[in-house]
Amino acid sequence: MVATVADLVHGQKGVIKDFSEHILPIKLLELGCLPGNIVELVQVAPLKDPIYINLSGSHIAIRRSLAQCIELDIIEDTKAL
Numbered sequence: 001m002v003a004t005v006a007d008l009v010h011g012q013k014g015v016i017k018d019f020s021e022h023i024l025p026i027k028l029l030e031l032g033c034l035p036g037n038i039v040e041l042v043q044v045a046p047l048k049d050p051i052y053i054n055l056s057g058s059h060i061a062i063r064r065s066l067a068q069c070i071e072l073d074i075i076e077d078t079k080a081l
Contacts, residue, residue, distance in 0.1 A: 005067035008041035014072030032056030
């Protein structure tokens with residue numbers, strides 16, 4: 001199963017791996033939504049849409065449908081509790 005930005009939980013991070021759709025808004029690419037960059041889930045709106053993420057230091061809101069197109073490698077938190 002492929003993880004996407006929509007699968008992240010609050011505070012979880014992932015490295016952008018690929019896009020399931022080849023058409024993404026140019027503005028999103030300009031903000032750093034490129035393979036290899038880290039994305040962190042900041043907040044999810046009460047009705048699950050939009051999703052607020054931290055992308056290269058910018059907090060942006062994207063629709064859940066768009067978040068499902070951004071494939072990730074989840075970064076596992078290895079800190080001991």
